[in-house]
Amino acid sequence: MKMRTSNHLIGLLNFLTFLLSIPILGSGIWLSTRANNTDCLNFLQWPLIIIGVSIMVISLAGFAGACYRNTLLMRLYLIIMFLIIAVLIGFIIFAYVVTDKGSGRFVPNRSYLDYYIQDYSGWLEERVASDEYWGKIRSCVRDSRVCSKLRRIVGGVPESADMFYIRKLTPIQSGCCKPPTECDYIYENETIWKPGMGLIGTNADCTRWSNDQESLCYACDSCKAGVLASLKKSWRKVSVINIVVMIILIIVYIIAYAAYRNNRRMDNDEPFGGARMTKARPSRIHL
Structure with missing residues (x-):
């Protein structure tokens, strides 16, 4: 029952991360619109669009892996999700560093x-x-x-x-x-x-x-x-959304890892919470 609950939970959370990818993708499109109308800078919104699409795709993979208990798909999901989180953290730091100085x-x-x-x-x-x-x-x-x-x-x-x-x-x-x-x-x-x-x-x-x-x-x-100055203002607004999404992704990643371990136990026919290795001939003397 605990294994099923964990997998169902990760399936639900990945559906939520799929929904969360929409604001990131929307932020990139919004910056692109701002670039065409005011900032006229279109070389920084593409990382956001790529990250948003990546989270959208990997969330679907995680959802399928959790619901159908596909260990290989879950393993791939965890690797890619880890890379996405690392890239998102780097992108947030980069955005703050390059827009740190200057004001009116x-x-x-x-x-x-x-x-x-x-x-x-x-x-x-x-x-x-x-x-x-x-x-x-x-x-x-x-x-x-x-x-x-x-x-x-x-x-x-x-x-x-x-x-x-x-x-x-x-x-x-x-x-x-x-x-x-x-x-x-x-x-x-x-x-x-x-x-x-x-x-x-x-x-x-x-x-x-x-x-x-x-x-x-x-x-x-x-x-x-x-x-x-206009670019700085736009990017600070976007960074707030990215920070919230990053925190949620980290929480989802931790739960996904727990679901992955559950799937491996089930694949190995291990009882939940049981030890992986047992002796073929246990000793009669128990301490």
Whole structure:
């Protein structure tokens, strides 16, 4: 009865892990959608999609192995599940490490934040800022029309500077659609700014800004920093889901191992809880 209960339990838990693979797969697809619309980074969601599909397939194998008491299938299930858990742990650590540094800076009299590339470092920053990738990312951000969607009409007229300054902008909007605040540009509308009366700031992005709607600040370091900040925010949300799923998978793995041992005992005709080796001629003297 205990053996059957253990196998039925692992079958049920694997059905649950099959359901849990759906959020992981959905997270990868969500990041892919985010990449096409805002982040424009599509090289990090594939591990999530692969992990989600792998958990889905191996859960079906574990379900079949437990229900039909197939020891070989259960052994294969345990090996692959162990590898999936190890990869998932490594992936969670990797995601936190590459998105560890950097955040927006508060600006006086503004509700939005400004973003600076020097606040970020490491593998992800080097990859995003490289000429090989930034050209593609910049084109993707421009084609998404995220800056043109920034415009608002209030009472039949464009919003005023004071109204714009109290808006909560996304990192992409703040970094790519306007010049850095320190450049002292004068607001005309959300994507058109004129140089102020004073000198332009020392930030190189001050000279990179253009009122050309196809250029804006897409070549600015602040735009790269905005992409990094947006990516960090997305990946931290996904990591929370991955941690919960990882904990559940570890629990399922422990129970699956117990079910596997039960199957081996049944295959060897061993009584549950009995010793594997017994003497052919037991001694008459018992201690």
